[in-house]
Amino acid sequence: MHLKLGEVSTIVVSSSEYAKEVLKTHDLVFASRPSIQASKIMGYDSLGMSFAPYGDYWRQLRKICTLELLSSKRVQSFQPVRVEEFTNLIESIASKEGTQINLTKEVFSTIFTITSRVAFGKKCKENQKFISVIREAIMVAGGFDLVDLFPSYKWLQHISMLMPKIKKLHKQADKIMQEIIDDHREANKSRVNEDECEKVGEDLIDVLLNQDCLSDNSIKAVIVGRGAKNMEFGHEDMYGGGSETSAATIIWAVAEMIKNPRIMEKVQAEVRETFDKEKIPNESDIEKLQYLKYVVKETLRLHPPGAFLLPRECGQACQINGYDIPFKSKVIVNVWAIGRDPNHWADPEMFYPERFIENLVDYKGNNYEYIPFGSGRRICPGITFGLANVELSLALLMYHFDWKLPIGVKKEDLDMSETFGVTITQKEDLYLIPSTYHP
Numbered sequence: 001m002h003l004k005l006g007e008v009s010t011i012v013v014s015s016s017e018y019a020k021e022v023l024k025t026h027d028l029v030f031a032s033r034p035s036i037q038a039s040k041i042m043g044y045d046s047l048g049m050s051f052a053p054y055g056d057y058w059r060q061l062r063k064i065c066t067l068e069l070l071s072s073k074r075v076q077s078f079q080p081v082r083v084e085e086f087t088n089l090i091e092s093i094a095s096k097e098g099t100q101i102n103l104t105k106e107v108f109s110t111i112f113t114i115t116s117r118v119a120f121g122k123k124c125k126e127n128q129k130f131i132s133v134i135r136e137a138i139m140v141a142g143g144f145d146l147v148d149l150f151p152s153y154k155w156l157q158h159i160s161m162l163m164p165k166i167k168k169l170h171k172q173a174d175k176i177m178q179e180i181i182d183d184h185r186e187a188n189k190s191r192v193n194e195d196e197c198e199k200v201g202e203d204l205i206d207v208l209l210n211q212d213c214l215s216d217n218s219i220k221a222v223i224v225g226r227g228a229k230n231m232e233f234g235h236e237d238m239y240g241g242g243s244e245t246s247a248a249t250i251i252w253a254v255a256e257m258i259k260n261p262r263i264m265e266k267v268q269a270e271v272r273e274t275f276d277k278e279k280i281p282n283e284s285d286i287e288k289l290q291y292l293k294y295v296v297k298e299t300l301r302l303h304p305p306g307a308f309l310l311p312r313e314c315g316q317a318c319q320i321n322g323y324d325i326p327f328k329s330k331v332i333v334n335v336w337a338i339g340r341d342p343n344h345w346a347d348p349e350m351f352y353p354e355r356f357i358e359n360l361v362d363y364k365g366n367n368y369e370y371i372p373f374g375s376g377r378r379i380c381p382g383i384t385f386g387l388a389n390v391e392l393s394l395a396l397l398m399y400h401f402d403w404k405l406p407i408g409v410k411k412e413d414l415d416m417s418e419t420f421g422v423t424i425t426q427k428e429d430l431y432l433i434p435s436t437y438h439p
């Protein structure tokens with residue numbers, strides 16, 4: 001579908017066949033992202049990985065982040081942080097047993113805290129303040145801003161309602177992050193003689209500071225990304241990328257299970273059989289939860305948080321199956337529609353995790369009917385990190401509690417409509433009543 005949005009030619013791709021053309025056959029042509037004003041401001045002139053133009057700088061960042069921050073080894077080293085924060089979450093929920101809780105709020109705040117600890121470690125007392133500024137930026141920035149639809153009209157920047165707010169939040173976030181970086185730099189001076197083992201406790205800022213090639217602004221851009229609320233721009237880098245997406249997936253999975261009690265009971269049976277109540281679950285316990293993994297896969301098919309991937313830009317005029325794609329057009333891949341395409345999915349609207357017993361599609365971006373993490377050169381680098389948060393939290397929520405809807409609410413009434421924010425989230429917060437499971 002071709003849309004002319006203001007001055008910008010926009011191509012929306014809604015089938016797996018065409019997604020493959022863009023993301024695989026012509027991967028190199030579509031490897032850059034369009035420039036977006038909010039990204040320039042919040043993301044330090046697009047210095048974050050998600051919106052950096054395809055080229056040497058992006059390649060270098062991607063290598064650092066993939067190897068140093070998001071590799072399985074690294075993700076495992078953050079397991080204690082995850083376990084500690086999820087244990088706090090479980091305790092907080094248990095203390096409100098029998099009463100109605102806002103699960104959306106609880107889960108989002110836990111996931112943001114985990115990201116914050118992974119990024120800044122425990123050292124920084126400003127964490128909570130930073131989280132609230134970033135969350136506000138995520139809420140404020142976005143929508144279709146005229147500035148991006150008419151890029152040649154530079155004067156629009158001066159009358160935009162959005163830009164002053166984004167600039168203000170950017171200034172606040174920048175100040176906090178600069179203090180955090182300076183603190184780390186100071187603390188690291190006394191750590192120069194530590195050996196490799198001690199470095200395991202490094203947080204993201206430490207790792208980035210060790211890369212001589214990165215400026216402070218690049219480090220800040222990797223942490224904060226752009227944080228825009230816009231349906232086609234999804235999320236990016238550590239905060240948007242690492243938090244909203246995972247938290248939204250957890251909430252969608254619980255909501256689907258509440259609507260489908262058979263599935264929730266099956267997950268609970270699996271997790272209660274696998275976990276030992278005396279011991280905190282580790283990676284290998286999670287690996288055994290095959291059915292829970294199908295539930296996560298099915299959740300990401302029906303509710304991909306990055307419903308439109310992140311936008312790509314056509315770097316050189318080309319033809320796809322006879323259609324001319326002009327240079328500089330913006331290409332949006334509609335993953336949401338692809339996951340519901342009846343040509344590839346039987347009963348596509350039905351939440352049915354068992355479909356993945358036979359269907360061996362994976363997350364790696366090779367099966368174009370299933371690309372919740374994208375595909376090609378710009379595929380999400382945070383798959384392992386994201387899934388680790390989603391799987392462990394769901395397993396613990398299902399192990400420790402039985403869940404009911406508030407009195408008077410029927411499962412048929414549960415509002416499953418979506419809102420386009422930084423990620424696609426449920427429009428209404430999910431309120432549930434927990435009761436603690438006693439083995």
Ligand code: HEM
Nearest residue numbers: 050237241242245306310373374375378379380382385386
């Ligand atoms: C359930 C969790 C997640 C989902 C569904 C998800 C989905 C996506 C999608 C659809 C893209 C666009 C890919 C493309 O253009 O082909 C993306 C990119 C990205 N994601 Fe994620 N993501 C998740 C978790 C994470 C986490 C945990 C991080 C980091 C900690 C992260 C960091 C990024 C970054 C940096 C990019 C941009 C990559 C680039 O442009 O080179 N994501 N993600």
